[in-house]
Amino acid sequence: MFIILVLYHKIRHKINQKLIISNRKLLLMLKKFIYLLIVIISILVTNINPIFALSLEDRINQYPSWQQKILLPKPEKDLIFPDWFEGKWExxxxxxxxxAPLAPKFQTPGFEQNNEYIDKKIQFSVKFIESSFYPQQDNFVPQKINKQIIIIADRKFNSLSIAQAYLGIDNVEKVVINPNNTTEQITKFRGENELISTVIGRQQENISEKDFITSEVTRQFFRRPNSVYLNLVETTTKYHLINSNLIKAKQFTAIYLSPQDPDYFVAFDQPVALYYYTLELKK
Structure with missing residues (x-):
């Protein structure tokens, strides 16, 4: 940004020295300045966001040296899982x-309390179900023929199951998927508390027949009667198929402050909390 200001003041100085310059020349100078400004901003943006070019496997290999949040494509469809995910798993x-990468300067609320979960087994059920998918609209091919059967996560069931496992059945009332926006879900807690989660980035990678990686960035809005808390959560998971009844996984979660957070300028796009989990899915 310093370079941009210097360029601006140099051009302004020249304009002040030559007030008799023709309108055509002035317009040309302004066009050149705008073009140069666009080029500089493009370079700066490219340097600020190198994570966009990384594969998900590279992202995992860099953990815990995550200096900024990953940039994922805007979700246009749900995550599609390999066929070996289908069914109910424990x-x-x-x-x-x-x-806490920024400690002791900054820590997220509740970070210290999470110490009680380290090496503690948390158990819950999840489901992966069949769904219909139409890859392309073709006027010459009936929908029934063009339809594909895919495997997706049962997000409503899974979210409720996980929340109740960590917070207690009595503390989590229900999970509601927004019928007008399937990337948004609302988790209702006791006492008029609720968590609104919206997936704003999503990507998947098939590494091999037995290895599969998913990543999502979710905007979270936790609302209480007298307060609100906003953040961004990145969840990147690598699954490995052991056999038809066993899947093992490594899951990496990063918490980022929302630009609306009063402490945002302490961290900018750096993660303020990192978590590493192991998962075991059994039938």
Whole structure:
């Protein structure tokens, strides 16, 4: 930004020295300045956001040296899982590590309390179900023929199951998927508390026949009767198929402050909390 200001003041100085310059020349100078400004901003943006070019596997390999949030494509469809995910699974989740990269300067609310979950087994059920998918609209091919059967996560069931496992059945009332926006869901808690989660970025990678990676960035809005808390959450998970009844996974979660947070300028796009879990899915 300093370079842009210097260029601006140099051009302004020249204009002041030559007030008799023709309108045509002045317009040309302004066009050149605008073009140069666009080029500089493009370079700056490219340097600020190198994470966009990384594969998800590279992202995992860089953990915990995550200096900024990942940029994922805007979700246009749900995550599509390999066929070996289909069915109901009993999950054992273990928090192996948590890191506060900006401590002691800054820590997220509740970070210290999460120590009680380290190496503790949390168990819950998840489902992966069949769904219909129409890859392309073709006027010459009937929908029934063009239809594909895919495997997706049962987000309503899974979210409720996970929330109740961590917070208690009595503390989590229900999960509602927005019928007008399937990327948004609302988790209702006791006492008029609710969490509104919206997926704003999503990507998946098939590494091999037995390895699959997913990543989502979610905007979270936690609302209480007298307060609100906003943040962004990145969840990147690598699954490995052991056999038809067992899947093991490594899950990496990063918390980022929302630009609306009063402490945002302490961290900018750096993660303020990192979590590493191991997952075991059994049938």
């Amino acid at each position: 999950v054992t989740s273990i928090l192996k590590e948590q890191i």
